[in-house]
Amino acid sequence: xxxxxxxxxxxxxxxxxxxxSWVVGHEDGRHxxxxxxxVVFEHGEILFVGHDFPGEVARRIxxxxxxxxxxLIDLDALSDLDTTILGTDHHPGWAKGRVWPRSYVEAGxxxxxxxxxxxxxxxxxxxxxxxxxxxxxxxxxxxxxREWGETVAEFDAxxxxxxxxxxxxxxxxxxxxxxxxxxxPGQMVPVFDEERGFQGLKDxxxxxxxxxxxxxxxxxxxxxxDRVETSTLALIKRTDAAARDLGCxxxxxxxxxxxxxxxxxxxxxxxxxxxxxxxxxxxxxxxAPHATNATEEDLALYAxxxxxxxxxxxxxxxxxxxxxxxxxxxxxxxxxxxxxDTTPPDMLMNLLVGLITGRIADGAPDRLRSADxxxxxxxxxxxxxxxxxxxxxxxxxxxxxxxFDLDDAIMAPSIDPITTLVTGGSGKVTRAVFVDGRVSMTSxxxxxxxxxxxxxxxxxxxxxxxxxxxxxxxxxxxVSDIFPPSYPIVEKAHG
Numbered sequence: 001x002x003x004x005x006x007x008x009x010x011x012x013x014x015x016x017x018x019x020x021s022w023v024v025g026h027e028d029g030r031h032x033x034x035x036x037x038x039v040v041f042e043h044g045e046i047l048f049v050g051h052d053f054p055g056e057v058a059r060r061i062x063x064x065x066x067x068x069x070x071x072l073i074d075l076d077a078l079s080d081l082d083t084t085i086l087g088t089d090h091h092p093g094w095a096k097g098r099v100w101p102r103s104y105v106e107a108g109x110x111x112x113x114x115x116x117x118x119x120x121x122x123x124x125x126x127x128x129x130x131x132x133x134x135x136x137x138x139x140x141x142x143x144x145x146r147e148w149g150e151t152v153a154e155f156d157a158x159x160x161x162x163x164x165x166x167x168x169x170x171x172x173x174x175x176x177x178x179x180x181x182x183x184x185p186g187q188m189v190p191v192f193d194e195e196r197g198f199q200g201l202k203d204x205x206x207x208x209x210x211x212x213x214x215x216x217x218x219x220x221x222x223x224x225x226d227r228v229e230t231s232t233l234a235l236i237k238r239t240d241a242a243a244r245d246l247g248c249x250x251x252x253x254x255x256x257x258x259x260x261x262x263x264x265x266x267x268x269x270x271x272x273x274x275x276x277x278x279x280x281x282x283x284x285x286x287x288a289p290h291a292t293n294a295t296e297e298d299l300a301l302y303a304x305x306x307x308x309x310x311x312x313x314x315x316x317x318x319x320x321x322x323x324x325x326x327x328x329x330x331x332x333x334x335x336x337x338x339x340x341d342t343t344p345p346d347m348l349m350n351l352l353v354g355l356i357t358g359r360i361a362d363g364a365p366d367r368l369r370s371a372d373x374x375x376x377x378x379x380x381x382x383x384x385x386x387x388x389x390x391x392x393x394x395x396x397x398x399x400x401x402x403x404f405d406l407d408d409a410i411m412a413p414s415i416d417p418i419t420t421l422v423t424g425g426s427g428k429v430t431r432a433v434f435v436d437g438r439v440s441m442t443s444x445x446x447x448x449x450x451x452x453x454x455x456x457x458x459x460x461x462x463x464x465x466x467x468x469x470x471x472x473x474x475x476x477x478x479v480s481d482i483f484p485p486s487y488p489i490v491e492k493a494h495g
Contacts, residue, residue, distance in 0.1 A: 008441075068401060069401070255273060
């Protein structure tokens with residue numbers, strides 16, 4: 001077996017053949033399993049998938065008892081230091097800095113991270129994605145701690161980070177027309193500044209025109225208005241028109257939470273999908289996380305207009321909501337992609353949570369299979385992006401490959417590799433990742449960063465953020481009141 005550590009971050013010269021006990025092949029538009037299969041690639045393109053490759057190769061790598069898989073596609077990929085985990089056990093959200101109080105708005109919102117910290121977040125998060133077998137990502141970050149939207153400078157740094165380590169990304173800075181402001185306990189109102197949203201869209205368009213296709217086509221554009229309740233109709237119309245002109249997708253979070261549903265009903269008299277459908281803004285360009293609060297009418301509109309859902313079951317489940325249901329959406333013909341959207345950015349963990357919550361929603365175990373979730377994380381993501389060269393291993397596809405160990409002691413015994421991976425695996429069994437033929441991760445190492453050292457830096461940066469929460473929490477309580485520990489902390493006595 002060849003050691004690829006010397007090739008980390010670059011494409012090895014010549015043809016590479018990888019083999020393992022299982023390979024996820026592709027026939028007649030669907031995945032298949034090849035026992036003791038082989039994959040051959042060169043210059044970022046897959047040349048062969050099958051058995052007994054007849055040609056010459058520069059190297060052969062046998063991964064043994066492992067699954068060679070298409071790289072996973074994450075269309076709501078964590079790209080910052082996740083703040084949603086602060087709301088796991090601390091409620092209500094309005095009292096815990098999850099919504100700007102009027103006092104903070106009047107004092108003047110500010111960037112709570114420096115430009116250097118924002119750039120570090122992307123570099124750290126992108127490497128975490130690779131460690132979890134994710135090869136294509138559309139990043140998502142919280143705007144709660146931002147002055148307003150995301151900046152062009154941080155996304156220039158993000159594009160360079162993706163090019164440096166080898167990650168396929170869909171990027172542009174997020175923008176918005178408004179935000180929710182807390183006027184009194186539990187009383188939240190939307191406040192809009194539409195011109196600011198238009199400027200954000202203009203910046204995002206210029207960013208895509210400048211960055212699209214860079215780093216060997218690893219970087220492409222996606223327009224990312226923040227949320228439906230923080231967007232005006234005019235902003236969404238201009239976004240849709242720009243996406244059409246640019247030939248890209250646009251992602252808009254909607255039908256994802258009670259606050260959004262209530263706000264949109266107050267503003268527009270109906271649900272977000274119905275509001276947009278009436279304006280002619282539901283189409284195949286739209287990628288819509290999370291649909292956990294979608295009505296039957298909403299889902300029917302998604303199906304009729306070719307909207308793709310991004311399912312993020314871990315973060316949704318933590319908040320007490322589930323997609324209703326995965327199998328019902330598939331039966332309607334809705335394309336479902338997957339996202340992580342929280343820490344850990346573990347797609348395999350999300351597939352398991354999606355399987356469990358999907359069966360709970362169905363009230364039955366036989367309408368949803370492990371393979372359905374795996375399809376969503378591969379073929380479904382590629383379909384949402386309009387890419388027929390991603391999400392599967394077949395001749396002519398891009399060489400985006402993840403290798404998952406199947407001999408981990410916690411996963412024994414194993415019968416079917418997909419069921420084993422979904423029900424017993426985690427991102428920690430990811431052994432190697434190739435993106436466009438580059439060695440982006442091998443033996444838990446990524447290019448350009450020692451993740452243990454970076455973890456210390458990330459924690460220190462996160463601690464500084466938490467220290468600022470009293471400024472943006474209603475009544476300015478101390479951190480100890482905003483985020484009390486699970487149990488009383490007992491310190492070591494002195495003397």
